[in-house]
Amino acid sequence: MVYVKWTFYLLIGVLVFSFFHYTLPQHDVVRITNTEVRRVDFGDYPIFWSDAAPGTEQGGTNRDVRFIETFRPNGKPSIYRNEDTGWSWPPYFKVDSSDLQAEAGNLVSTKDNPEWVVITHYGWRVQYLSTYPNAVTIKPVAGPDVRIIPWVNIIILSVLGLIALWLWRLWSRFHENRIEPLLENAEEAWENVDQRAEGFFQRLFRRR
CATH class of the missing domain: 1.20.5 (Single alpha-helices involved in coiled-coils or other helix-helix interfaces)
Structure with a gap:
């Protein structure tokens, strides 16, 4: 019974940690290299995508989604989706994905002349499930070594x-x-x- 009790507590702890890790904002220092719109089929994992933006058709199995392609200071790629959250969960009340996409496009830079930004996002990048974190804000910074306090x-x-x-x-x-x-x-x-x-x-x- 002791093992069962502690296994239950461990499971609850993992679920709580995963919930907060997915939901709370995270900050990445990156260099934006491209922005694009892709037609996405949500398949078996629609929970990792936001609902359709307010004013658009609801309940579809696929739709156009904005993406922001970046590279980290260590040279690894980092891809973000750019979707409105509206009034749904998580409560970021984001309705400016079009404006954010324009900001991202304006901050595109090259490897030889990088312009570093901090992307605030929530969610996970899971390649096996083809899921992406959702970008919430973009803020230019002085360099890749900037210190961010959450x-x-x-x-x-x-x-x-x-x-x-x-x-x-x-x-x-x-x-x-x-x-x-x-x-x-x-x-x-x-x-x-x-x-x-x-x-x-x-x-x-x-x-x-």
Whole structure:
């Protein structure tokens, strides 16, 4: 039972970590090399794509999606989709994908004359599933060694940590004041039943 309990806790921890890692904003320093629009068939993994933009046809199995192609300072490629999130999850309320695509196109640079930017995004790049992170903002920076402090993530995780601590304290007090007395009473009642049963059988065998 101990292994089952800790396996369950580990599974919950992995799910919570994956949820926040996918949802919270991440920042990449990259050099934009190209922007394009591709016709995408969502296939078996539509959850990794945003809903159709407000004002467009909903519920289709494929549609045009904007993409931003970049390279990191270490020379590795990094591809981002550029989709509106609207009012759906995650709550980025992004409705300016057209403007963002124009900004990305204006910041295209070459390897010999690079112009570095920070792309804020959420999501994962999984080549096997053909999924891409969704770019949210683009900001020019002085160079590839710029230091980025994820203040939004720090604030969100701190607030959630305080809420979790408050809920844990409430549960601890409830467990101490309500559940533990019930368990103690149940244990005492069981001991009394056990003692009475033992006394009954002792008297029964004595008579025989």
